[in-house]
Structure formats: C-alpha cells, structure tokens
Amino acid sequence: MARQKYGKLKILYVKDILERETQNGRSLSMRELIERLNERGILAERKSVGDDLAALREYGLPIACRRSGRTCRYFLKQKR
Numbered sequence: 001m002a003r004q005k006y007g008k009l010k011i012l013y014v015k016d017i018l019e020r021e022t023q024n025g026r027s028l029s030m031r032e033l034i035e036r037l038n039e040r041g042i043l044a045e046r047k048s049v050g051d052d053l054a055a056l057r058e059y060g061l062p063i064a065c066r067r068s069g070r071t072c073r074y075f076l077k078q079k080r
Contacts, residue, residue, distance in 0.1 A: 010042055011052040015061065018076050027066050027073035 017036045021028060028036070030046055037044040053074065057063050062077035 010037065010044060010048070011055060013037055013040055013042060014049060014052045015056055018056075018061075018063065018074065022075035025075075027075035029071055029073050033074065 014033065014037070017028070017033060021036070030049060033049055034044050034046065037049070053063055063074055064077050065072040065074055067073075
C-alpha cells in the first residue's frame with residue numbers, strides 16, 4: 001500500500017534527502033537512503049532507488065558516488 005501511495009513521489013523524496021543530508025562532506029549509502037525513505041513510510045528497494053538516482057542525474061542533479069570498498073556513498077557535488 002505505501003509503495004503505491006508514494007511511488008511517484010519517491011524520486012522527490014530521494015532528492016530531498018540528498019539535499020538535506022549530504023552537506024559538508026556527508027554522504028549516504030544505499031542502505032541509509034532506503035532507511036530514510038522507510039522512515040517516511042515509503043517502501044523502497046535498492047534497484048528502484050538506483051533507478052531514481054540515475055533519473056535525477058539525467059535531470060541534471062550533480063549526484064556523485066564515493067567508493068568505500070564495495071559500498072558506494074552518494075552525495076550532491078557542491079556548486080561552484
């Protein structure tokens with residue numbers, strides 16, 4: 001039910017989470033992004049959040065990935 005209710009808004013929540021929580025060198029793992037969505041009542045899976053990140057990049061949001069071993073930590077690049 002939650003997936004259907006918020007499905008189309010999920011990408012906007014992902015954008016909001018990145019804008020609010022990835023400042024001053026902070027980054028979030030995929031697991032942390034999914035947890036933040038779950039806290040908002042949005043059920044999400046790794047693949048769908050990955051698709052949302054790709055769509056936001058295509059839209060022009062400067063999302064970067066910092067590798068730490070096998071884990072990718074996502075953040076918004078600072079505007080210059």
